[in-house]
Amino acid sequence: MPWDVLTDEQRELRDLVRQLARERIAPRAAEIDVSHEFPWDIVELFRENDIFGLFFAEEHGGLGTGALMSLIAIEEVAKVCATSALILAVQELGSLGLKLAGSDEQKERYLPRFASGEWLPAYALTESGSGSDSAAMRTTARRDGDEYVLDGTKRFITNAGLASLYTVFAKTDPDAGHSGISAFVVEADTPGFAVARLEPKMGISGSTTGELTFDSCRIHAGNRLGEEGEGFRIAMRILDRSRPGIGAQALGIAQGATDYALEYAKTRETMGKPIGQHQLIQAKLADMETECEAARGLLYRYGRMADEGVEGAELTKASAMAKLKCGDVAMAVTTEAVQILGGYGYIREYPVERFMRDAKITQIYEGTQEIQRLVIAREMLRESRAFLLAGVG
Numbered sequence: 043m044p045w046d047v048l049t050d051e052q053r054e055l056r057d058l059v060r061q062l063a064r065e066r067i068a069p070r071a072a073e074i075d076v077s078h079e080f081p082w083d084i085v086e087l088f089r090e091n092d093i094f095g096l097f098f099a100e101e102h103g104g105l106g107t108g109a110l111m112s113l114i115a116i117e118e119v120a121k122v123c124a125t126s127a128l129i130l131a132v133q134e135l136g137s138l139g140l141k142l143a144g145s146d147e148q149k150e151r152y153l154p155r156f157a158s159g160e161w162l163p164a165y166a167l168t169e170s171g172s173g174s175d176s177a178a179m180r181t182t183a184r185r186d187g188d189e190y191v192l193d194g195t196k197r198f199i200t201n202a203g204l205a206s207l208y209t210v211f212a213k214t215d216p217d218a219g220h221s222g223i224s225a226f227v228v229e230a231d232t233p234g235f236a237v238a239r240l241e242p243k244m245g246i247s248g249s250t251t252g253e254l255t256f257d258s259c260r261i262h263a264g265n266r267l268g269e270e271g272e273g274f275r276i277a278m279r280i281l282d283r284s285r286p287g288i289g290a291q292a293l294g295i296a297q298g299a300t301d302y303a304l305e306y307a308k309t310r311e312t313m314g315k316p317i318g319q320h321q322l323i324q325a326k327l328a329d330m331e332t333e334c335e336a337a338r339g340l341l342y343r344y345g346r347m348a349d350e351g352v353e354g355a356e357l358t359k360a361s362a363m364a365k366l367k368c369g370d371v372a373m374a375v376t377t378e379a380v381q382i383l384g385g386y387g388y389i390r391e392y393p394v395e396r397f398m399r400d401a402k403i404t405q406i407y408e409g410t411q412e413i414q415r416l417v418i419a420r421e422m423l424r425e426s427r428a429f430l431l432a433g434v435g
């Protein structure tokens with residue numbers, strides 16, 4: 043494998059996103075963090091430069107450049123601003139239900155609006171009592187003629203109040219466990235749907251995270267994605283493909299922190315020399331760089347697998363491993379970056395404390411690190427490796 047697996051086209055697109063990130067997004071990042079305001083100007087920048095198109099097929103108005111390229115775009119933006127990178131990751135998360143289970147008519151109606159960035163989507167699975175254990179959800183969807191009536195609440199939903207379309211999971215058969223869940227799309231102006239509140243957070247401050255309420259919310263039966271009872275499977279297939287986006291966000295944060303700490307270590311002097319000349323600091327830098335590169339290896343491997351059409355258990359495992367490694371690397375590396383900057387690392391004037399706060403969420407959402415480990419181990423336990431042990435005494 044060559045050291046740089048990208049094609050010329052991918053390298054060109056990466057450089058375009060990198061330039062936008064450095065010149066247009068980086069100068070806004072600290073402000074977004076402090077103001078806690080959603081950066082519509084960054085959405086506009088993505089629209090103008092067709093960045094949302096990277097996440098969609100040509101037939102739906104996108105660029106058709108594939109999974110690896112979309113991960114690289116998220117990574118480049120996250121190097122300077124995790125909130126802005128999350129806008130891209132959720133454009134994918136919130137539209138994957140349509141891509142994977144939507145009818146042709148549903149895809150035609152909605153996907154071009156997401157590909158252009160005219161609309162933002164959201165993915166609503168979590169409830170106050172069901173995060174990791176999503177099958178324990180309480181929201182219901184009762185069939186009534188040509189309609190479904192939704193009742194319940196969803197919690198911690200990214201893009202709450204901003205999204206024009208929500209992919210919502212609800213129980214059509216409350217007694218049937220996993221197979222009683224169905225998936226729907228709900229337009230934001232549907233009567234009975236409301237955003238009850240937004241949460242103040244530790245990091246990714248410009249992103250909205252909110253509670254959704256469904257109070258006798260009537261939607262047409264044509265808003266269902268796939269068949270009744272397929273919702274849990276759809277939700278998991280979406281997460282298989284969206285988790286690496288969070289991995290990319292995590293990797294970008296880690297690399298951004300590493301790059302910043304490296305430059306700082308070249309100029310900050312103690313005991314008569316730049317701290318980068320002290321071996322203990324060198325060891326930190328070397329470990330940070332190596333961990334980022336190891337995480338990138340897993341992430342890009344997933345991207346290539348997805349682009350080659352790999353499906354099923356192999357993709358599930360690769361996706362979970364990429365998210366797990368990138369998230370853990372982001373947390374460890376940003377903590378070390380703060381350490382390298384010493385007291386300056388802890389104060390707001392420097393970006394590394396923001397990187398550290400932003401890194402934490404990548405270990406929690408789209409399946410916690412514990413859940414990723416469960417997924418990886420589950421796939422391992424299904425594999426048969428006995429033949430590898432033949433002859434081992």
Ligand SMILES: Cc1cc2nc3c(=O)[nH]c(=O)nc-3n(C[C@H](O)[C@H](O)[C@H](O)COP(=O)(O)OP(=O)(O)OC[C@H]3O[C@@H](n4cnc5c(N)ncnc54)[C@H](O)[C@@H]3O)c2cc1C
Nearest residue numbers: 165166167168172173174198199200251407408409410412
């Ligand atoms: C900022 C933010 C944005 C989010 N965006 C979205 C979104 O857009 N859409 C959406 O649907 N959700 C979203 N979420 C929800 C997120 O995915 C959940 O918070 C997450 O999956 C964890 O669920 P929980 O908070 O209920 O924790 P719990 O499931 O209660 O877990 C608590 C702890 O127990 C551990 N744990 C749970 N079960 C097991 C087990 N079987 N074995 C070992 N350990 C276990 C967990 O890893 C965790 O450490 C978001 C959350 C946040 C904070």
